[in-house]
Amino acid sequence: MERVASSFMCSSLLVVLLLLSASRPAHSKVRVHRWDISYAFKSQDCVRNLAVTINGQTPGPTIRAEMGDTVVVHVKNNLVTENTAIHWHGIRQIGTPWFDGTEGVTQCPIVPGDTFTYRFVVDRPGTYLYHAHYGMQRSAGLYGLIQVALPAAQVEPFSYDYDRSIILNDWWHDTTQQLSTGLASVPFVWVNEPKSILINGRGKFNCSLAAANQVCNATSPDCSPFVLTVVPGKTYRLRIASVSSLSAFNFEIEGHDLLVVEADGHYVNPFAVKNLNIYSGETYSVLFTADRDASRNYWIAANVVGRRPGTEPGIAVLNYYPNHPRSTPPTARPEGPLWNWNDTDYREQQSIALSRSHPDYIHPPPATSDRTILLLNTQNRVEDGRTRWSLNGVSHDMPHTPYLIALKEGLRHAFDETPAPERYDYENYDVSRHPPAVVNATISTSIYRLKFNSTVDVVLQNANTLANSSNSETHPWHLHGHDFWVLAYGTGKFDPRRDTSKFNLVDPIMKNTVALHPFGWTAIRFRADNPGAWAFHCHIEAHFAMGMGVVFAEGVDRIGRLPTSIMGCGDSKFLRGRHH
Amino acid sequence: MERVASSFMCSSLLVVLLLLSASRPAHSKVRVHRWDISYAFKSQDCVRNLAVTINGQTPGPTIRAEMGDTVVVHVKNNLVTENTAIHWHGIRQIGTPWFDGTEGVTQCPIVPGDTFTYRFVVDRPGTYLYHAHYGMQRSAGLYGLIQVALPAAQVEPFSYDYDRSIILNDWWHDTTQQLSTGLASVPFVWVNEPKSILINGRGKFNCSLAAANQVCNATSPDCSPFVLTVVPGKTYRLRIASVSSLSAFNFEIEGHDLLVVEADGHYVNPFAVKNLNIYSGETYSVLFTADRDASRNYWIAANVVGRRPGTEPGIAVLNYYPNHPRSTPPTARPEGPLWNWNDTDYREQQSIALSRSHPDYIHPPPATSDRTILLLNTQNRVEDGRTRWSLNGVSHDMPHTPYLIALKEGLRHAFDETPAPERYDYENYDVSRHPPAVVNATISTSIYRLKFNSTVDVVLQNANTLANSSNSETHPWHLHGHDFWVLAYGTGKFDPRRDTSKFNLVDPIMKNTVALHPFGWTAIRFRADNPGAWAFHCHIEAHFAMGMGVVFAEGVDRIGRLPTSIMGCGDSKFLRGRHH
Secondary structure, three states: OHHHHHHHHHHHHHHHHHHHHHHOOOOOOOOEEEEEHHHHHHHOOOEEEEEEEOOOOOOOOOOOEEEEOEEEEEEEEEOOOOOEEEEEEEEOOOOOOHHHOOOOOOOOEOOOOOEEEEEEEEEOOOOEEEEEEOOOOOOOOOEEEEEEEOOOOOOOOOOEEEEEEEEEEEEEOOHHHHHHHHHOOOOOOOOOOOOOOEEEEEEOOOHHHHOOOEEEEOOOOHHHOOOEEEEOOOEEEEEEEOOOOOOOEEEOOOOOOEEEEEOOOOEEEEEEOOOOEEEEEEEEEEEEEEEOOOOOOOOOOOOEEOOOOEEEEEEEEEOOOOOOOOOOOOOOOOOOOOOOOHHHHHHHHHHOOEEOOOOOHHOOOOOOEEEEEEEEEEEEOOOOOOOOEEOOOOEOOOOOOHHHHHHOOOOOOOOOOOOOOOOOOOOOOOOOOOOOOEEEOOEOOOOOEOOOOOOEEEEOOOOOOOOOOOOOOEEEEEEEOOEEEEEEEOOOOOOOHHHHHHHOOOOOOEEEEEEEEOOEEEEEEEEEEOOOEEEEEEHHHHHHHHOOEEEEEEEEEEEEOOOOHHOOHHHHHHHHHHHO | OOOHHHHHHHHHHHHHHHHHHOOOOOOOOOEEEEEEEEEEOOOOOOEEEEEEEEEEEOOOOOOEEEEEEEEEEEEEEOOEEEOEEEEEOOOOOOOOOOHHHOOOOOOOEEOOOEEEEEEEOOOOOOOOOOOOOOOOHHHOOEEEEEEOOOOOOOOOOOOOOEEEEEEEEOOOOOHHHHHHHHHOOOOOOOOOOOOOEEEEEEEEEEHHHOOOOEEEEEHHHHHOOOOEEEHHHHHHHHEEEEEEOOOOOEEEEEEEEEEEEEEEEEEEEEEEOOOEOOOOOEEEEEEEEEOOOOOOEEEEEEEEEOOOOOOEEEEEEEEEOOOOOOOOOOOOOOOOOOOOOHHHHHHHHHHHHHHHHHOOHHHOOOOOEEEEEEEEEEEEEEEOOOEEEEEOOEOOOOOOOOOOHHHHHOOOOOOOOOOOOOOOOOOOOOOOOOOOOOOEEEEEEEOEEEEEHHHHHHHEEEOOOOOOOOOOOOEEEEEOOOOOOEEEEEEOOOOOOOOOHHOOHHHHHHHEEEEEEEEEEEEEEOOOOOOOEEEEEEEEHHHHOOOEEEEEEEEEHHHHOHHHHHHHOOHHHHHHHOOO
């Protein structure tokens, strides 16, 4: 009897301690979501096609929370034969590296029939994303927004009347199985340009171009353009995010200047633009005021940039209340900035303009770094004839035992323990030569191990693709588990002896996704202060599938006990029961 | 030291005992196969399309073994996001119920990156199949033949000069994801008729009908008709198998009679046919002699029967050596038997003719049965509005914890423990009424528990579909883990008091797959003598996906320790580590 009582008291004490240790602000909430992931037929661009949906919808529901809240998402996989995993893009997962949702890095895939529970704290205000991080499943429609508000007592360094959001995507008519098989085939089958651009999941394919075996219904409500209704005179915060699989977008609202105030959850030094270039994985907030001729509606457009035009822009409507929301603007649709092989300059200048932090919110970077990793981005052939992307000659291969589990549990042989290469032969490599002198690369699961709390610089270096002509692509690089300072963008080849002088150490913006422009370089700095294993990769779905990524690991000895729910695949098969 | 030695001796003794207990004939071999499962683009019917392949091929390699051999197949799943499982159709898996390869019944799915090893004894000679048993993955191309030869000292009750094989399939241009999503949608989206019929993986879609977004190459070697070259005067054993997803086939070789000698691995009372009806999941051996005009080639054709024609027949060429193998036969392609709504009679008569065992190989059935399960086959609506198939008003839902594991390990709540219904209201149900009086059915994971070594009769009863018109379909039912005696085929409603007198208890053929004809009934008998959990289901891929199956369990207490490789999903997650 005594033992029972004392055991009960111990349990109670434990509960109290656990509650205290959670150390969330007194008013923080737990936001619980229950999601069923399943295929459904949608006509997002008027062509009936399969999409991976959340509770029947694509894009999925927006997760709204307040800074400090805990978000809980119960993900039930109702796909018939496919697994899944969901990444919370921009959420650093401090203390919960196992819930980053990156298959192969932080967890095993969620098999059909299973319910996996993600639980994490949203510790910073701002605009974030979530999306599938498994194969090319993000392309199939599994994505959405996360909006984290400031606590009620705090104010942002700008004001507005209403808060709205837009999420951009590009869309194919082939399935992700077809697309990914093509990319891994010899000879290589490229995904080609998208069939349409989606704004909030709605696009418009020209039904007269539809094939005989396609059902194209131009009047389907699924593809009715998104309408953003505004009240004349009011100021709007518009959150703009992109999960595109390939395309870079130029976003504009006809006749309305946009004041950029937030990028990837950080306050930028406010900067006015006519139009905004946005790369896959980025989020922005812009302010605009509905101060134009209120008797008509206006076009909202997302034009493809950085690649030769050919895809119709994504279109939405800015509707001035009380005009009819379906009243077509009297003007021609915006064409976007004039494209030529050098739209790079314009885009790079805007990247630079948006890379300064709001003066009241500067997080100064460490003055020096402990380590500089140069990452040469190249297109290559590998031994079996496949076309791949590589970093310093290594094309990343995702292992089937997640790195986090392998590292923490000491599973040997789960990945290549040879350190990934720190740099390339930067003195001799000609980044503009075409075709490049070096064609071949190797495949590896190797990673970068970072000293805990060290400061790391990464300089992304672009180069010519395998093309015989002058050709270099834009790569938006996304880092998991951290924000980084954007120190500099440069053109040509980064010179480690000279170009560090160009680094902005005064007021660099922090981001989680940054563009590497054609034939240029981008330098970032971050603190390796988040114990875990973290992907850093090109956010173009096809490029990551072709090996364009690396993995950083830090502070593994500081990671707490892993939840068994992330285990079950590869060499982690037998851990679940042991830990249970 | 002593303990080490004694432990070593014990282990050695164990090894010796295990070797002895395997009790395979002295000359039996272990046949090892290593298979990579991956998607590849193929042009099986001239239209370029994804297929699930084994080592790059569809159909996969034929497994050849001798009776008593052990077949070992190391299956590496190289699909990107999809799991798999492979069933060895017709192999009873005596002593290895865990390697039947039926996802949800005998194993968890094999996740990408994993290698699963199947190991089983082929204990009977004959012609068998293998194919994916997960979602509708069989339709995607994962299938092939198993040929088990008699030991060298034994002879078959027929003779021939050469042994050849043909495997039939039907083929769609939609992916299995599209097909299965349609079947589970509200409103229901039927898969429709196949785009083409494949003979040994080769079909011919009319490229002039191809859609603009399809690549159709009429001269692709992938779709060059299969050529069966014969030497004049020689006699051939032709093994014919069907893995079709929907279609019943009528198979013929122009101008050549076929003597049916084997069905599903058993010797039938030899019966000559002009053409052979073959249902999905069946295998036959026929003998024919190349005794016709040797100056020309002949058509081989597989025409769709049982459904209104509309699909071009599958075509191959019988090539008399030394004619050119591509020399087109001078005659019109065989049309197949004239189709009308009553081709049922002809097919049923052939079923009956082929249901007698070879007189020298009669395995007499037990004279009486211990239990009779009546299974009314109906099309229904379930609560959420989906269209399903049901047995006695219950539509089968596959659980995510395999039955075999749940039963053996005593996992409660893994499935509905309510016994599945033993019969329907056969006195009052009007099987020909249209639309049927009862429209609704319930979904359940319930099963039939069979007394070990008991004799069980199952009478499959057909009925009208949900259609308002008179309509009943052919369902080929396949039993895992057993062969059954085919006792009778009948038309109309089976009357348990009267129709048992029609049972053939003298020389019934044993099979593993049997047709249930429109508006008819089929009675089978089997011994529940194989400890395990076994699926019994309609072999039409779409019908099984819509719930048209049941599960039998018997002798669970006699099952040895389950391999941990089959675990890892649902409630079996935590067993792997415990057993390891």
